[in-house]
Amino acid sequence: MSTEQTVKKQLDSSMWRMSVAPMMDWTDKHCRHFHRLLSQHTLLYTEMVTTGALVHGDVARHLRFEAEEHPVALQLGGSEPADLAHSARLGEQWGYDEINLNCGCPSERVQRGAFGACLMNEAALVADCVKAMADVVSVPVTVKHRIGIDKIESYDFVRDFVGTVADAGCQVFVVHARNAWLKGLSPKENREIPPLRYEVVAQLKRDFPGLTIAVNGGIKTDDEVQQQLKQVDGVMVGREAYHNPWWISSWDALYYQDESRERTREDIEEQMVLYMEREASEHGTHWYSIARHMLGLRNGLAGARRWRQVWSDHRLKTLPPHEVMKLARTKPNEIQQEPAEQML
């Protein structure tokens, strides 16, 4: 690798302070547009895109995104250095701020493709993949991984993995703080059953103080985020951010000292309606496939259930989105339907 490339990759680890996790079928471009309205600074990850999809498929369909989504990281799934290099180069050309390699997904399909979490057993191959990508792009190449495979709970295993991959040029690791059990658990169970061991991630940061280490897994409150930020550089939040997106709207002030934007949930909803109209006219996207990502926006407020029901009612698909918003904001039925929530 040339010195020039190394200089280009000088990192500011604050870029990883807060991020929303890559989630298949969830963090598509519409979801990321929504999350970006909630926070200017949080790093957003795409769903995993396989190298196969980029080498043989419709590149624009997988990589298209709007300029306002930045900073945004493309997550790749694959294990062929040449294909990953090709895909990383495409990612950089399309404007992504980071290329992330998935070494944490335990699904059977991904295992058949010999990538995802099973790559943790092949640190030398991951190092080759990282090097192949880092050689052809100037944006950071990062890795998301677990703390172990199956029942191996030895710290040395994950420490050696990180050490080997770091030597190949990866300076940022996002660590899902549980093992991946490759046999017998569904991907969903693999996000819940293997125990969380945050101390392993904190130990990685102590052993590799020069690397940027972000922790992921089971983090749901500001107290937990603040606790983690005392030990590591960043926190990645997945399910809680998706289900309770309004939480994201406090992050700019709390974690980036940026209080410049005052927004209400209604402002966000209105901006989403404008986006739905634009997407429909420019790309033929139906509002329904955009609205599904914002259904948690009013969680915790009176009338949240009715609002969610309106935005997810397929019988309303023929209406334009501003009409749906009007309906969602109409209150009369709430009193009958949701006396309990009215009391809140």
Ligand SMILES: Cc1cc2nc3c(=O)[nH]c(=O)nc-3n(C[C@H](O)[C@H](O)[C@H](O)COP(=O)(O)O)c2cc1C
């Ligand atoms: C629906 C769903 C899809 C996911 N897809 C991916 C993926 O494509 N790539 C990946 O690295 N992790 C994926 N994950 C795992 C998350 O990135 C994250 O590691 C996990 O949910 C733990 O974080 P959390 O407890 O904050 O949700 C997915 C999780 C969910 C719930």
